[in-house]
Amino acid sequence: MKPGFEYSSVANLEDVQKFGSILEQCFLASPGEEEAWLKRMGVENIRLIHEEKQVVGGLVVIPMGQWWGGESVPMTGIAGVGVAPEYRGSGAALSLMQQTVKELYANDVPISVLYPATQRLYRKVGYQQGGSFCSWEIPASSIQIKEQPLPIKSVPLDSEIFYDLYTKQGQNINGYLNRNQTIWNRIIKSGEKEVFYSYILGSIAKPEGYIIISQYSADNDNILSVVDWVTLTNAATKTFWSFLSNHRSQIDKIRWRGSAIDNLTLILPEQTAKNRHIQRWMLRIINVEKALSARSYPSAVETELHLEITDDLIAENNGKFILSIANGCGNITKGGKGELKLDIRGLAPLYTGLFSPQQLQLAGKLDATEKIISTATQIFAGTSPWMADFF
Structure with a gap:
């Protein structure tokens, strides 16, 4: 994290008021509207970024779940990301998101979802397009x-x-x-x-x-x-x-x-x-092993997919993995041949099925042979992902 920035949860209600004022300016809200929203979302779910003990921005984490292949996968939504105007471009938002992702990993969260105001920031911390609204x-x-x-x-x-x-x-x-x-x-x-x-x-x-x-x-x-x-x-x-x-x-x-x-x-x-x-909302694979094993897969598919994944933020997600599919379940172990190569961003739309493996290869998001592309297509087949809720 950039020197001078400190990441924390809420220490007192004054922090909530200060962050609420920042969000009012970010989202053109009426006085007191964002503070009331923060309290409805739960003060315990607010994460703040400080500089010299001054609140300069924050966000809200929303613990819930998301259905993939008929299974509810634990998911943390991210909402209300805002930074005071005078700190925009300082790296505060990037530090905030980096520390939030690391906290989610420490808490064994498999995946995270957000609605982006700008894709550039969230792609820097491993999010990619995941589905439609x-x-x-x-x-x-x-x-x-x-x-x-x-x-x-x-x-x-x-x-x-x-x-x-x-x-x-x-x-x-x-x-x-x-x-x-x-x-x-x-x-x-x-x-x-x-x-x-x-x-x-x-x-x-x-x-x-x-x-x-x-x-x-x-x-x-x-x-x-x-x-x-x-x-x-x-x-x-x-x-x-x-x-x-x-x-x-x-x-x-x-x-x-x-x-x-x-x-x-x-x-x-x-x-x-x-x-x-x-x-499009964006999704990040927070924990590769938990995310790939928590969801379900087509019941008629029995195969293996050898992945090689890179993740600049979560070291434990780096390396080679074998995803074994049988009876609709996925089991993941470390090792294997690394036949399908991609970074953590490319894994998100593969996991959700928003884009096919072939489409992702054409976009430069993964690298694999035609045979491996065919295997991945069978594994991640499904209807186009979407959700009815905005947060």
Whole structure:
């Protein structure tokens, strides 16, 4: 770490106030807004960077999980990274991120995810593009799906049923968050400025999905925003669209979060749904051995992949590893032939499946023979990774 910078957790509430003021300037927030956010996220999760005992920046760590191959892999999200304007370019942000990654490794965290304001900083500490965050929009009048196979019932926002349904969907989506309660609270607690309405798709005894919505006006349009949703069956997907279509007399546009290639849109009569916004979140493999052994793999694949990895920040991640796949599980040991060479950044999109091994080779992110590329493709095959939550 650069001499003069000191990394720490919060020592007192004055530190929280100082960091909150820095974030207000970073993110154009109202006075007191960021301090309140920090307290909601948990003071114990704040990490600060100091110079001569002066708070010059910080971030928030968010312990949770992320589904890969049907397994929830422990993951720490990084949010609220901010440095005071007079310290930008000084190396404070780099020191902050380097020490955070080292702390996560010391705490046996397999992977970490963040949403970057700039990729350059995070690539310096080993993060790389890992998956997509997409917002979709469709004119309500164009949905034209009238069939409603399932009943719809209004339920309270604090219903426990949401958690189980969400988990069932998350297990089938690479990159989906295994949310902690802080993330859930943003969905199941309406704010002062926004009212949420929640519904079960199907019967209470046998639900097949849910939808949580809000409504507002913007730019002379009435907007229905799908805050959160789950559809576990084709019947639930049809009911989802029928329910939204029934709002067309008052609602102009429907907005929701989905995959970059969203299967929800496949049953629409026309291609009237459009990507409104898309960005990539970044992932870092914090601990190579734990990350590769914690996730699941295609059950029909039984093979070995010999890796050679370089990591400028975490020395223990350097070297040759053998990833053995059988019965959907991965076992990793040190050693082997080092037939697929890549650095820790290149390992991230390989792990997530955002890009195929062949695509990563073309981009100069890994080096391997055609045979090894084929093996890696089988191991890391899966749907395009995405998540519905921004943090």
